Amino acid sequence: MVKEELLKFCRNFVEERTARLKKQSDGLQESLSSETKSSAGDKHETGRAMVQLEQEKLAQQLQELEATRSILHKIKIDAPSGKIRLGSCVETSMAHYFIAISAGVFEQAGEKFYCISTSAPIAQLLMGKEKGDTFIFNGNTHQITKVG
Incomplete structure (x- = not known):
């Protein structure tokens, strides 16, 4: 059934995107840890602030993906309907x-x-x-x- 394949495609899309964002987040966390160990001063503070901003952006994107995942959970592909709706x-x-x-x-x-x-x-x-x-x-x- 093509609807099952479509739903699977959408779920894989969300999972792959989530994995990419988590990998980026881990990289930023590592970068933040190494910034902490490096020298102090304005350059150090700017670097930390930039990494933290990127982390906040990633956190927001992960939150949006979680909302997207919840939309996919609402889809009932077996429910018949003549009218176009979510999952059609x-x-x-x-x-x-x-x-x-x-x-x-x-x-x-x-x-x-x-x-x-x-x-x-x-x-x-x-x-x-x-x-x-x-x-x-x-x-x-x-x-x-x-x-x-």
């Missing part, structure tokens, strides 16, 4: 979408699915619509051909 797989006359998180493009059997969040402009237009409905995006009329 949507085929339109122009493209295929998975309404979940912004995770890029998933390809399977020559088909591309754009993994988009509910806050994406096109997702805003899709939410609540059904198979057969049309909508206008970037001046083009799109028809919804399938909702899964």
